[in-house]
Amino acid sequence: MGSYSPSTIAEVGELNPKRGIVCRTGTFVNSAVFLTTAVNIFKVTGRIRIVSLDIEAITDFSAHASVPRWQIEGLTPVVALFNISAASGALTSLAAGKFVTFAGTALNTALVIGAAVGIMVKPANVMDVGWDGGSCYLALDSDVAQVGATATAVITLCYLPQSDGAGVDALV
Amino acid sequence: MPRNLSPSTMDRVGDITRGVHVKTGTIANTVALPSAAYNIFTVRGRIRILGLDCEAVTAFAADATLLKWQFENTTPVVAAADISAASLSIASIPIGARVMWRGTAVNTAPDVSATQASIAVVTDYMDVGTTGGVGIINATSSIAAQTSGTCRFNLYYLPISDGAYVEALV
Numbered sequence: 001m002g003s004y005s006p007s008t009i010a011e012v013g014e015l016n017p018k019r020g021i022v023c024r025t026g027t028f029v030n031s032a033v034f035l036t037t038a039v040n041i042f043k044v045t046g047r048i049r050i051v052s053l054d055i056e057a058i059t060d061f062s063a064h065a066s067v068p069r070w071q072i073e074g075l076t077p078v079v080a081l082f083n084i085s086a087a088s089g090a091l092t093s094l095a096a097g098k099f100v101t102f103a104g105t106a107l108n109t110a111l112v113i114g115a116a117v118g119i120m121v122k123p124a125n126v127m128d129v130g131w132d133g134g135s136c137y138l139a140l141d142s143d144v145a146q147v148g149a150t151a152t153a154v155i156t157l158c159y160l161p162q163s164d165g166a167g168v169d170a171l172v
Numbered sequence: 173m174p175r176n177l178s179p180s181t182m183d184r185v186g187d188i189t190r191g192v193h194v195k196t197g198t199i200a201n202t203v204a205l206p207s208a209a210y211n212i213f214t215v216r217g218r219i220r221i222l223g224l225d226c227e228a229v230t231a232f233a234a235d236a237t238l239l240k241w242q243f244e245n246t247t248p249v250v251a252a253a254d255i256s257a258a259s260l261s262i263a264s265i266p267i268g269a270r271v272m273w274r275g276t277a278v279n280t281a282p283d284v285s286a287t288q289a290s291i292a293v294v295t296d297y298m299d300v301g302t303t304g305g306v307g308i309i310n311a312t313s314s315i316a317a318q319t320s321g322t323c324r325f326n327l328y329y330l331p332i333s334d335g336a337y338v339e340a341l342v
Contacts, residue, residue: 004192006335013330015188018297019220022332027303056218056303097245097302116253118218118245118307120299121277154303156332 020051020160025172027058027154030146033172034066034091034153038073038081038139041155046166047130051158052123053102053138055111057094058152065090066142068111070102075135084129086110087143102127132163137171191222191328196340198229201318204311204325204342205237205262209252212325213309215243217336218301221255223294223328224273225282226311228265232321236261238314239271239282247306255298257281258314303333308341 004012013019025041033039055068067087073079088100088111097117103109104125114120130136138157159168177185187193196212204210204226224241239259244252256273259282265271268288274280275296283292301307311325329338 004187006331006337009192009331009337010334012187012192013220013332016191016222016330018191018222019330019332024333052299054299058303096248097250097305099299116243116278117250118300118302118305119243119253119255119278122275122297158332 017160018051020158021168023157023159023168023170025155025170027152028172029149030061030151030153031148033140034068034142034146036143036145038071038141040073040137040139040171042138042157043075043135043169043171044130044138045135045168046161046163047128047132048159048166048168049162050102050104050127050129051160053157054120054155055100056154056156057096057098058154059096059150061091061094062146062148062151063093064144064146065092066144066146067091068100068140068142070111071139071141072129073137073139075137077134079136081139083107084127089113128162130166191330194327194329194338194340196325196342198322198324199342201232201321201323204323205239205313205318207237207313207315207317209242209310209312211308211310211341213327214339214341215301215307215309216338217305217331218299218303218333219329219336219338220297220299220332221273221275221327221329222297223326224309225326226271227324227326228267228269229322229324231267232262232265233319234264235316235318236263237316237318238262240312241273242310242312243300243307244310245302245305245307252310254278255300259284299332301333301336
């Protein structure tokens with residue numbers, strides 16, 4: 001193995017189409033993000049290809065049956081929220097270290113809840129979102145809110161830019 | 173046109189196209205494939221596995237050993253879980269042949285090469301590890317212990333969480 005610094009190892013991943021550029025949220029309290037209405041998680045500039053998009057439980061989730069789904073809301077031009085996935089199964093008491101993965105197959109394909117802690121199987125497909133010259137939000141609508149101050153999570157987006165200057169910023 | 177690339181440069185090209193490569197030393201099969209779990213890599217943070225295999229450094233014994241891989245979280249502690257099903261028998265595979273993890277699902281069996289030519293290149297991947305956590309990838313052999321031969325394990329990966337990396341344990 002090359003004697004790489006961690007930052008160099010990270011850069012190696014950016015050049016590989018099985019990962020691409022990683023954009024992650026900070027660790028957030030679930031009660032701020034898993035709400036009954038859409039919450040903007042990422043701002044997408046231009047068009048990107050989602051290689052993987054997942055929710056990782058950092059601590060155990062609360063005992064509330066949140067069923068998140070991913071949506072897009074056009075910012076420039078303005079486009080109303082629409083689904084790019086169906087809802088997951090209930091994330092009631094989801095264990096720390098489990099993943100909830102965007103499958104990418106169709107706009108009505110449900111998110112996949114991982115079976116084991118610390119293991120995430122490759123998403124079935126990739127999906128392109130956004131448009132050249134425009135911008136939009138990737139938003140999460142959970143229908144049922146998580147509550148409390150101890151449940152936390154991180155959301156990770158791995159993507160490849162598809163239009164000139166395309167990129168993503170985490171909003172959380 | 174031939175390119176005058178140094179071996180170290182060619183290594184770097186490989187890192188970029190197939191992931192960062194980490195490998196174990198050469199291990200006696202009696203140690204690595206004893207019909208039990210054997211820890212081979214420490215995973216710090218969360219990584220994306222692009223390839224994982226067991227390579228015959230010398231020919232394997234005629235014992236009908238099966239091989240699968242597992243991931244076990246050690247921080248926080250969570251019991252080991254399969255990241256593959258068990259392979260077919262790895263008896264008598266020749267020098268240079270490999271048992272290749274497929275990555276399609278946690279119950280997908282590895283391929284066992286009967287020759288030094290790999291049957292099908294792995295195209296899937298799988299993420300293991302957690303943000304801020306530590307885990308171990310182990311090779312779990314079953315049915316029969318290998319009584320001779322030597323092997324090496326290779327892992328090709330990309331980091332997903334900040335500063336994630338892998339170390340060989342042996």
